[in-house]
Amino acid sequence: MDRLASFGNDPSDKPPCRGCSSNLVEPYIKCAECGPSSFLLCLQCFTRGFEYKKHESDHKYEIMTSDFPVLEPGWTAQEEIALLEAVMDCGFGNWQDVAYQMRTKTKEECEGHYMKNFINNPLFSSTLLSLRQIEEARTADTAIPFKPTDDPPRPTFDSMLSRDMAGYMPARADFMEEFDNYAEWDLKDIDFVDDDSDILHALKIAVVDIYHSRLKERGRRKKIIRDHGLINLRKFQILERRYPKEVQELYDVMRRFARVVGPIEHDKFIESHALEFELRREIHRLQEYRRAGIQSFCSAKVYERVKRAREDERRKRTMLVDVLQYIQDGRACQQWLSKQAAIDAGITPVVTTITTSATGRRSAPPLNLTGLPGTEKLNDREKELCQVVRLVPGAYLEYKQALLNECRRQGGLRLAQARALIKIDVNKTRKIYDFLIKEGYINKA
Numbered sequence: 077m078d079r080l081a082s083f084g085n086d087p088s089d090k091p092p093c094r095g096c097s098s099n100l101v102e103p104y105i106k107c108a109e110c111g112p113s114s115f116l117l118c119l120q121c122f123t124r125g126f127e128y129k130k131h132e133s134d135h136k137y138e139i140m141t142s143d144f145p146v147l148e149p150g151w152t153a154q155e156e157i158a159l160l161e162a163v164m165d166c167g168f169g170n171w172q173d174v175a176y177q178m179r180t181k182t183k184e185e186c187e188g189h190y191m192k193n194f195i196n197n198p199l200f201s202s203t204l205l206s207l208r209q210i211e212e213a214r215t216a217d218t219a220i221p222f223k224p225t226d227d228p229p230r231p232t233f234d235s236m237l238s239r240d241m242a243g244y245m246p247a248r249a250d251f252m253e254e255f256d257n258y259a260e261w262d263l264k265d266i267d268f269v270d271d272d273s274d275i276l277h278a279l280k281i282a283v284v285d286i287y288h289s290r291l292k293e294r295g296r297r298k299k300i301i302r303d304h305g306l307i308n309l310r311k312f313q314i315l316e317r318r319y320p321k322e323v324q325e326l327y328d329v330m331r332r333f334a335r336v337v338g339p340i341e342h343d344k345f346i347e348s349h350a351l352e353f354e355l356r357r358e359i360h361r362l363q364e365y366r367r368a369g370i371q372s373f374c375s376a377k378v379y380e381r382v383k384r385a386r387e388d389e390r391r392k393r394t395m396l397v398d399v400l401q402y403i404q405d406g407r408a409c410q411q412w413l414s415k416q417a418a419i420d421a422g423i424t425p426v427v428t429t430i431t432t433s434a435t436g437r438r439s440a441p442p443l444n445l446t447g448l449p450g451t452e453k454l455n456d457r458e459k460e461l462c463q464v465v466r467l468v469p470g471a472y473l474e475y476k477q478a479l480l481n482e483c484r485r486q487g488g489l490r491l492a493q494a495r496a497l498i499k500i501d502v503n504k505t506r507k508i509y510d511f512l513i514k515e516g517y518i519n520k521a
């Protein structure tokens with residue numbers, strides 16, 4: 077028995093009954109042996125045993141009806157067809173008129189059923205994905221609209237966080253200063269007139285094409301920032317720190333390739349390497365157990381406990397040797413106490429050399445630039461300067477740009493002028509000034 081009707085709800089869509097020529101109403105009968113054209117009968121003619129030409133009353137038959145559920149109970153196939161036709165006639169979202177045309181379902185039932193089975197149904201995900209890819213390919217050459225993140229930070233103007241976010245304004249979902257911000261300047265004086273020569277007209281067209289390519293590059297960079305979630309830099313750094321140190325180094329190296337692949341592919345690549353690192357570490361641990369002759373996990377727990385006790389004992393002996401070695405040196409003793417405090421706090425001790433100036437004041441240790449914004453823009457000598465002077469890279473870049481602008485404007489720069497521009501410690505200003513002079517960024521007046 078074939079229960080699925082081949083026609084819609086409109087009686088005019090169905091051929092008439094071959095016996096009485098009346099419009100067919102479900103359920104009706106279809107002969108399974110007569111063909112190729114369908115031989116249809118209403119129930120009254122079928123019960124009378126109607127025969128016509130080659131059709132006989134003892135032929136096999138099929139009951140044609142759409143009064144059965146398809147997608148979920150309570151919705152027959154006939155109602156599914158009626159719902160689709162009503163949405164097509166009244167428009168998506170006009171559920172009041174859709175329910176009025178349906179007559180058998182309420183507004184809420186029509187909306188819920190349509191959204192569940194025709195919009196959010198995973199069976200249609202591949203079709204929707206292909207349509208989305210076609211749309212993205214169609215708009216690939218146009219400017220990419222920038223969308224805000226779910227909950228973007230809203231820093232004050234010219235604050236450190238605002239500089240970290242590259243001037244992003246969440247209220248406008250755009251940047252205060254665009255990439256290649258002055259690209260439009262090349263077009264502001266161009267005017268196409270009828271008496272232009274062919275060469276001049278071609279030159280203007282070339283300028284417009286160059287501007288279009290610069291807009292595409294601007295949109296491409298925005299798309300990278302949007303797709304990879306790079307607006308909130310601190311949140312991005314927190315997610316990065318959850319990986320082990322070895323994976324963080326790989327993450328830092330592979331960050332430059334994130335623009336080539338999508339964010340999901342990039343994250344899968346990093347996660348796969350993190351999993352590989354965990355598996356390798358577990359394999360090394362099991363190999364260590366095998367070398368020690370351990371054959372059960374219960375024995376492994378005892379082995380780990382004894383191993384920790386042995387390492388604690390070795391550390392205590394090392395501490396005693398350090399005390400005996402440094403007890404006569406005050407500075408060395410102070411360094412040893414700092415290292416032990418770091419060990420007690422559960423962090424890796426950083427060995428620093430504490431020097432004493434001629435005035436008896438001890439200089440501070442070098443500044444750690446790891447993770448600070450702007451570090452990647454510095455060369456090795458500039459990084460060393462920022463560590464010694466204890467100046468964050470972002471502030472150094474601002475001071476450097478201010479001194480360079482003033483030097484170009486005046487044709488030279490004196491130390492007094494540099495101190496007037498930079499309102500920081502005079503000793504730090506002198507070191508920055510001397511460094512820029514030595515590196516050839518500025519010259520003396």
